[in-house]
Amino acid sequence: MKAPTTAGGSLSVLQGTALTLAAVLGVGVVTLPALAIEEAGPASMLAWAVLIVVSVPLAATFAALGARHPDGGGVATYARLAFGGRVSTMVGWAFFLAIPIGAPVAAGFGASYVAEAAGGGRTTEIGATAVIIVVVTIMNWLGIRISAGVQLAIAAVIATLLLVAILASLPRVDTDNLTPFLTHGWSGVGAAAAVLVWAFAGWEIVSSLSAEYRHPERDIARATGITLGVVTVLYLGIAFVTVAVLGAATGRAPLADLLAGAFGDWARPLTTVIAVLLTIGAINSYFAGASRLGASLAITGAMPRWLGSDVGDGRATPRHALLVVAGxxxxxxxxxxxxxxPTDATLLVTTGTFALVYVVGTAAAVRLLPGGWPRAAAVVSLVASVCLVVxxxxxxxxxxxxxxAGLLWTLRRSPHPAQPRTIGGETTVAEPLR
Known part of the structure; x- marks a missing residue:
């Protein structure tokens, strides 16, 4: 079933772009370049480039799915339409629970900068991580229009600051830092790509926000295209100047070193501001998507019905699901x-979930999308997603x-069919597992 052509939710193209950009960009741009260089040296730029190339069909695939099937369930909905209730339940549970597992990882990135700037060590870091999670929960509690408006302002500030960091660093490029290029061989490039998966996750969660767009069939593609262009410039720019300017001297906070080198040590605190804004933006997008995913799963009977009992007919924020994610x-x-x-102890578990969700989502796209470029993009995305899982x-x-575990819970519960309800553009109903 295709998306309706009438107006749906309240998100504009710019607001949708801000939410998508925050989900994909994330705070990883502050720290991941250094981790990638540890794995592959200058060749880490190849890992960035490859993942950006992979992102093109991946972004196109999820944009096409969201435009045709706007629903809060996102990937779980696509899995249900393509493969049935059992696969939908499994991917839904895995993805929904991955958000709170990954929240301390994302919040911890920004909190570590706060701790470094304010002092107090681990106690400050843990406290700042908790505050960030609470702030994002409050933003989502106030509704998608409020959180999306704040997100738009955050996205504008972040993009400007990162672009300034790139341009100000270009005069200090030293080509000697680019050799030897394959410091750790091709295996190092693969290891760097595995680390950088975190930086490219995000296309899958915004599919759960597809029903919130005013005109999903048109606006999702526009927001995705703008986001892809911005992410390409910022990621490749930061990756290049990190390697070419800092070289082997790259520390754990390369963005701070770049800003200090360009403007002096007074600019280092800007990194803390960027890190905190990136963190809030990324978690805001994930909490918004996860709350709608949880509500959709609850309405289909794949999760406790209480999670979706406070939404219906496309209105209201799924506060019950939001509280569960935050808690x-x-x-x-x-x-x-x-x-x-450490707060990043669950990083690989989270990235593993994202990669697995990509496999299920793209496999569903192969079955659901029409022939031509949409299906071709889905096939390419499926192959790339399998490689990411490996x-x-x-x-x-x-x-x-x-x-x-989620499937077993669903099979053990007493069957009480849910009433059809709508979260955005599509009516969500419980169906027998098969």
Whole structure:
């Protein structure tokens, strides 16, 4: 069923672009260039370039799915339409629970900069991480129009600051830093790509916001195209100047070093501002998408019905699901603090889930999208997604286990068919698992 041509939600193209940009860009741009250089040296730029090339068909695939099937369930809805309720339940559970598991990772990136600037060490970092999660929860609680408006302002500030950092660093490029190029061989490039998957996740979560657009069939493609262009310029620019300017001297905070080198040490605090804004923006998009995913799963009977009992007919913020996501995220943070684990301890589990969700989403696209370029993009995306899963390795077993647990819960519950309700453009109903 295609998306309706009438107006749907409240998101404009610019607001949708801001939410998509924040989800894809994320705070990884502040720290991941250094981690990629550790794995592959100057050749890490190849990993960035390859993942950007992969992002083109991937973004096109999810944009086409969102335009044709606007629904809060996102990938879970596509899986249900293509493969039935059991696959939908499994991918839905894995993805929904991955958001709170990954929330401390994303928030911790920004919080680490706050701790470094303000002092206080790990206590400050844990506290700042919790504050960021709470702030984003409040933003979403106030509704998609408010959070999207704030997101638009954040996106404009972030893009401007990152572009300034790139342009100001170009005069200091030293080509000697580009050799030897394949410092750790081709295997290093693959390892860098596995790390950088985090930087390119995001296309899948905004599919859960597809029903919030005013005109999904038109606006989603526009927002996706703008986002892809901005991400390409910023990611490749930051990756290049990090390698060509800092070289082997790259520290854990390359953006801070770039700004300090261009403007002096007074500019270092700007990195903290950028990191915090990137963090808030990314988590805001994921919480917005995850809350709608949870509500959609609840309405189909794949999750406890309480999660979706406060929404219907395209209105209201799914606050019940939002509270669960935020509460679980804070619980993961508390567990990491008690176990003396870093906030990025669950990074590979989260990226593994994203990669697995890409496989299911793109496989569904191959069945759901019409022939021509949409299906061709889906096939390319499916092959690339399988490669990402292979690169991620054993951590993908955890979301698989989560999905199986969700399926078992669904099979054990008493069947009480849900009433048809709409979260945006498509009516969501419970269907028998098959």
């Amino acid at each position: 679980l995220g804070l619980a993961v943070l508390v567990g990491e603090a008690l176990l003396d684990q 690169l991620t390795g054993l951590p993908v077993l955890i979301p698989i286990a989560t999905g199986i």
